[in-house]
Amino acid sequence: MEFVYEPANENIRVVVGVEFGTTYSGFAYAYVQENKEKIEIVVNEEWGGFKSPNKTNTALQYDENYRAVVNWGAGALSPEPTRRKRYKLPKPVEYFQLYLIVDVPEEKKPKLPQEITFEKAIADFVKWVGDL
DSSP, rough: OOOOOEEEETTOEEEEEEESSSSEEEEEEEEEETTTTTEEEEEEEEEEEEESEEEEEOOEEETTTTSSSEETTHHHHOOOOOHHTTTTOOOOEEOOGGOOOOOOOOSOOOOTTTHHHHHHHHHHHHHHHHHH
16 A cells, blocks of 8 residues: 655654454554655554554443452453453443444443443543554
8 A cells, every 4th residue: 555645844753553443443553754655554453452454443341339349451341241340340431432423322322330421431442543
């Protein structure tokens, strides 16, 4: 794939592309180089201990009080339900991206736990992705 990038600002050093999807999310980045003949685009494949081609699940696992994220992405969905009960973890929070889509009817949007707004879920998820 050939990519030509002309920065609007010469101070830009990295370009990041993020896909924040309903079920899966991913990102890629490229360093802006002096030699613009070839720019290497790096697609993230490491997701907090899970190796996955390009994307991870858009999901969060909160602690029993919904105060902190204890796992995210594929890791939020991987524990078996019996293990989740043993540690008193609530059901993972998923599909919160649907709240950003204007023409999705309210009845199609997921019911989120009372303690979690969709804005908080989005901020928490983006924070974990950003930490990568």
